Amino acid sequence: MSWHDDRLPALVLFSVFVAVTIAITTWAGRRRQGSPEEFYAGGRLFSPLENGFAIAGDYMSAASFLGISGLIALYGYDGMVYSVGFLVAWLVVLFFVAELVRNCGRFTLADVLVSRLRERPVRVASGTASVTVSLMYLVAQMVGAGTLVALLLGDTGSQVRTWTVVGVGALMVVYVAFGGMRGTTWIQIVKAVLLMGGAITLTALVLLRFGGDPASLLSGAAERSGHGDEFLAPGLLFGDSWTSRADFVSLGLALVLGTAGLPHILSRFYTVPTARAARRSVLWAVGLIGSFYLMTIVLGFGAAALLGSDAVRADNAAGNTAVPLLARFLGGGAGTTGGTVLFAVVAAIAFATILAVVAGITLASSAAIAHDLYGSLARRRRRRTSEVTVARLAAIGIGALAIGLGLLAQNLNVAFLVGLAFAVAASANLPVLLYTLFWRRFTTRGALWAVYGGLIPAIALVVVSPVVSGSPDALFPARDFAWFPLQNPGLVSIPLGFLAGWLGTLGGRERPDPFQHAETEVRALTGAGAV
Numbered sequence: 124m125s126w127h128d129d130r131l132p133a134l135v136l137f138s139v140f141v142a143v144t145i146a147i148t149t150w151a152g153r154r155r156q157g158s159p160e161e162f163y164a165g166g167r168l169f170s171p172l173e174n175g176f177a178i179a180g181d182y183m184s185a186a187s188f189l190g191i192s193g194l195i196a197l198y199g200y201d202g203m204v205y206s207v208g209f210l211v212a213w214l215v216v217l218f219f220v221a222e223l224v225r226n227c228g229r230f231t232l233a234d235v236l237v238s239r240l241r242e243r244p245v246r247v248a249s250g251t252a253s254v255t256v257s258l259m260y261l262v263a264q265m266v267g268a269g270t271l272v273a274l275l276l277g278d279t280g281s282q283v284r285t286w287t288v289v290g291v292g293a294l295m296v297v298y299v300a301f302g303g304m305r306g307t308t309w310i311q312i313v314k315a316v317l318l319m320g321g322a323i324t325l326t327a328l329v330l331l332r333f334g335g336d337p338a339s340l341l342s343g344a345a346e347r348s349g350h351g352d353e354f355l356a357p358g359l360l361f362g363d364s365w366t367s368r369a370d371f372v373s374l375g376l377a378l379v380l381g382t383a384g385l386p387h388i389l390s391r392f393y394t395v396p397t398a399r400a401a402r403r404s405v406l407w408a409v410g411l412i413g414s415f416y417l418m419t420i421v422l423g424f425g426a427a428a429l430l431g432s433d434a435v436r437a438d439n440a441a442g443n444t445a446v447p448l449l450a451r452f453l454g455g456g457a458g459t460t461g462g463t464v465l466f467a468v469v470a471a472i473a474f475a476t477i478l479a480v481v482a483g484i485t486l487a488s489s490a491a492i493a494h495d496l497y498g499s500l501a502r503r504r505r506r507r508t509s510e511v512t513v514a515r516l517a518a519i520g521i522g523a524l525a526i527g528l529g530l531l532a533q534n535l536n537v538a539f540l541v542g543l544a545f546a547v548a549a550s551a552n553l554p555v556l557l558y559t560l561f562w563r564r565f566t567t568r569g570a571l572w573a574v575y576g577g578l579i580p581a582i583a584l585v586v587v588s589p590v591v592s593g594s595p596d597a598l599f600p601a602r603d604f605a606w607f608p609l610q611n612p613g614l615v616s617i618p619l620g621f622l623a624g625w626l627g628t629l630g631g632r633e634r635p636d637p638f639q640h641a642e643t644e645v646r647a648l649t650g651a652g653a654v
Contacts, residue, residue: 133470144294145297148302149301151305162511163514164304174404175404177311178388179315180480181391182412183415184263184476187419188419188476191209193435193445195419197432201360202423204375204378206420209416216383217409221398227643228389231386233246234494236555239565241567244567246499248575252551256386259547260387261488261521264477265526265528265529266540288530292522292526295522296518298478299485314478314479318472325422326425329449344425347428373615374542381546383556384549385545389487429452430445446469450469451463488517543585546581550578554577565628568630574620575623577617588607589610
């Protein structure tokens with residue numbers, strides 16, 4: 124199937140969405156962005172409904188829309204682990220994080236930690252981890268954007284990918300530097316509405332093809348998958364070896380626990396006026412995200428049943444084009460008006476998804492640099508440069524760095540980069556957050572050990588894993604220094620983060636102030652004194 128015939132309508136829709144989002148940014152930029160509350164948190168004026176849609180728009184990336192459906196189309200049952208993991212993660216956020224973070228923090232994760240720990244070292248550690256996670260996520264989105272547009276134009280060469288990565292990077296700097304949180308939020312809301320609308324339409328069309336009978340859909344998918352009933356049972360992606368099973372557990376841990384440590388997700392809880400509004404935002408987000416991931420299951424099995432797994436794999440070995448191909452088929456097939464229009468709409472929605480997600484991540488990382496890293500230095504040296512000015516400059520720097528890394532990583536697996544970001548977030552950010560909120564004896568030394576004790580092993584284990592060397596699909600297939608057998612480090616690095624925080628606390632001489640912890644606990648649970 125050629126993508127070339129469909130490129131003009133898709134590019135027109137791309138241009139329309141970019142124009143709309145720039146208009147939103149211009150509108151948001153008219154409002155005074157000089158205060159940190161306005162730039163980082165949009166004035167804390169968003170309603171739970173608005174923030175819930177924005178959270179969903181921030182979370183549902185192109186990897187979700189394209190990647191998960193593609194994995195299900197190729198591997199059936201095993202591909203659903205991503206849908207389930209991404210959804211279950213929000214239970215952790217709802218019950219343990221959202222309301223407490225809103226009560227204790229102001230703009231970033233570090234604000235929660237310094238409510239009872241020494242400020243400067245904790246801000247530096249937390250800011251470093253947050254920027255690292257954000258960059259990994261950004262690179263994944265950059266690579267996804269380059270791949271999507273290259274496939275759309277029928278050109279897999281590096282020139283198209285290069286200009287796409289540069290263009291996406293430039294747009295995300297414009298969104299953040301001029302629109303701040305207000306502009307970014309409305310871009311995410313528009314994106315969430317478009318994505319849900321596209322997913323609902325495709326899901327309805329798939330179910331209509333099978334008379335609304337899920338059993339018929341599953342049997343059709345199994346029949347055309349080439350694997351028969353094994354397609355509906357575990358084992359195709361995560362095999363019977365102990366390393367495959369361990370990778371399954373490691374990935375599941377990273378997905379379920381990583382969401383609660385993602386900087387761009389945590390920052391969304393500061394955009395509402397109260398903790399109750401933060402909790403209601405999560406409820407709206409869970410409803411939207413849950414519905415979306417259920418639909419990705421239908422789309423994945425629908426692609427397998429209507430197109431066949433072999434046809435999906437032939438077009439893209441990773442299955443990333445399953446949803447666009449399915450859309451063209453449901454619209455009437457290649458060369459038809461309906462097929463061209465539906466394909467173009469889905470491709471444009473996928474591109475819009477990337478733009479919205481990179482804007483949220485860039486804002487969170489620039490906030491970590493300006494508010495945490497620069498803020499600590501400025502307070503110590505009494506510098507007077509505005510934090511918002513530094514944040515805008517940081518957005519430009521982050522954009523340039525993400526463009527450079529995206530160009531270097533054009534051939535990397537997008538799903539791997541996203542899984543790595545989740546693993547690092549769960550290893551470095553989640554332990555220190557939970558310990559701060561719930562452990563009375565936790566100390567500054569324990570916080571530093573928790574952050575670095577999770578961050579460093581997570582990155583180091585990836586370097587010595589089969590993803591980097593020792594296998595035909597590795598980054599450096601001609602070399603072999605892969606002594607760590609798993610592709611995702613979460614199974615090892617996440618427990619190490621918690622263990623390091625525990626050992627650092629118990630092994631030090633520092634004695635936490637019980638009154639400070641009591642004050643933080645009351646503030647977290649009641650909201651007394653919250654900004």
